[in-house]
Amino acid sequence: MHYLLLISCFVTSIIGDALEPTNSVFLDRQKTVSFRWSYTDETITYEITVPGTGWVGIGFSPSGTMKGADIIFAWMVNEEPRVLDMHSEINGIPALDVEQDIRSFNMKQNGTHTTLLMDRFLDTCDEAHDFVITEDTTRVIFAYGRDAPKGNLPNFGSYHGRNRGVRSLRLLDKKLPVLNVEDDTSLKYFDVRIKPFTIPRRDTYYHCTYHKLPEFEKKYHMIQFKVMITPGREKYIHHLVVYHCKESLVTDQMLNSTEECYVNDQGDHWKYCTAVVVAWAVGMTELTLPDHVGFPVGSPGTPKIVKLEMHYDNVDLDEGVVDTTAVRILYTPNLREFDAGVLLTGHDVTPTLLVPPGSNDFVVHGHCTDQCLRGIMKHGNQTHVNVFGVFMHSHTAGHKMIVRHYRNGTELEPIAKDLAYDFDFQESKILPTEKTVRSGDNLIMECVYDTTKRTSITTGGLGTRDEMCFGFLMYYPKMDDAYCQATPDGRDLEKFFGKNNIGDVYYAAMTKKWTDYSRRKFNEVQLASPLLELCLINDGSIEGLKEPYDVPKIQHRYAESIGRCELEKRRRGTNRGWRPS
Incomplete structure (x- = not known):
C-alpha cells in the first residue's frame, strides 16, 4: 500500500463540495466534460466532471499528449476516493510519482457522472515530474473510463478508448465577465457581417x-x-x-x-x-x-x-462552402474614463522574415523603435500610454512569443509573453498589471520558431505555412492608431549569401545545405541588421525618420524573479528539491 502512504503524507485535508469558480469551460467539443478552476498567487483549485462512474484522469502536458505529462488519476474504491499523482514518459500507462503533491481533494459520483476536485501549488517543486503552471498557454489533457481499475494502480483494463482529449487554456489569465444586452438594457450592438x-x-x-x-x-x-x-x-x-x-x-x-x-x-x-x-x-x-x-x-x-x-x-479544398460570419460589437452610452486605441507592432509581412529548415529556437524580432514611437506619441500629444491588453499572432511554426520593452538601454519586464504558444489557441490577454510605455521607449515583438519538421525555408507571408510576427497592443489614452513595425535591411542578408538582391537571397536560402552553425550565424545577422521602418498613423507616415536605423543597444537585460522553490533550495544550500507544506 505504498501509494496510500505517499498520499497520507502530503494531503492536508478533504476540501468541501462547494467551489466558486472564476473560470469554466468544456474540454471537449461535445460539451460533456466540464472543467472549472480558480487560483491564488501560489495555488490552483480545479474541478473536472466526466460522464460515467469509472475513473477520471486530468493532466497538464507540454505537448498536448501523455508523453511528458503531469497526471492525476482517480477512481472510487468502496465509496472512498483513490487519487494518485502520476506522470507519463510515454503515450501509455502513467507511472506513480515518488512525491504525491496533492494538497487536498474530493471526489463524488451521482450515478451518471464523476466529479474530481483538486488543489495543488502552481509550482510543487517536484522538478522531475510535476508541471509548473504559469501565465503561458497550458495544454490540459483529460481521459476517463467506464470501469474502475481492478488493482491498486491503472492498468491496461483502464483504457480510455475515445474518451480523451486536450484543450489549450491560459489558466492564470485575468478574465472579465461576458456582457449581455439582455442583462443590461443600456447596452446596444451592431454586426459587421x-x-x-x-x-x-x-x-x-x-x-x-x-x-x-x-x-x-x-x-x-x-x-x-x-x-x-x-x-x-x-x-x-x-x-x-x-x-x-x-x-x-x-x-x-x-x-x-x-x-x-x-x-x-x-x-x-x-x-x-x-x-x-x-x-x-x-x-x-x-x-x-x-x-x-x-x-x-x-x-x-x-x-x-x-x-x-x-x-x-x-x-x-472543399467546394460549395458558404460563409456569413460576423463580428458583433457591443457599445454603451455610459462612457468609460479613457478612450482606448490599438498599436500594431511586429515584423512586416516580407520575405526578410526567413527561417531556415531544421531550426529549433530561431528568433525573429519585429521592432517598434524609439524614433517611431516618439513620432507617434508627439503626433498624439502624449508622453506615455498604458498598455492593458495584448494579442500576439504568429502561424504554425511559432512556439514562443514575447513583447519585450526597453528604456534607455535597459530591458524592463516584458509587456506580455507566452512561452508555450499554440497556433490553435490565440486569445487576447488582459494584463494583470498595466504596463506604461513612454515616448522614446523601444518595443520588440519577439517570435521564436520551430521548423525542425520542415525541409524547406519558411518566409513571411499570408499563408498558414508562411509566417507572421505581430503584437496588437491595446492601450490608453488613445492616440491616432498606428503601425510601429520594422524589418531587417536586406543588404546584410544579401552579404551573408553573397548575393546582390533579395530575390537571389530567397533562392540561395532555398538551396542551401543548412547546418546548426549556419542557422545560428544567419540568425545573428538577422537580429543585428539595421532596420527599415513602417511607421504609420491614419494621416500617413511619420516624417523625418532616419533610415536604415540601428537596432537598440541593450546594456542591461531583464532578470526574471527567482521562484520560491529555487529560493528555498538556495537557502538550504542543496540541489535537492524542497517540498512546500
Missing part, C-alpha cells in the same frame, strides 16, 4: 469587404467584441481583422464589392485603412474590455467605415 460568400477551393484566401457603421447621434464606447462564425465553418476561418478606414477614400463601388485582399489595387490597403479596430484568430472567445476603457465611436475621428479582412484556410 459579410454577405453570403462561397469560400474558394484554395488553401489560403484573403477576403476583404467594406462596411458602413450605424450613424451614431453621439459618442459611445465599444466595450465587447464577439466573432459569430457561421455554424460548421469553424475550421475554415484562420483569423480576421477589422480596420478603421478613411471614409473620404472609400468609394461607393468599394462598399458594394467583395474582393480578394492584397491583389490589384488592394495593394493600396495602407492608404485606405490603416488603424486596427479589433483582431481575432482561431481559439479566441469574446474580448471584453476592462471597465475603465472603451474604443470610441460616434465622435470626430472615430470609425464610420471599416474594412473586414477574412483569412480563409481551406486545406481540404
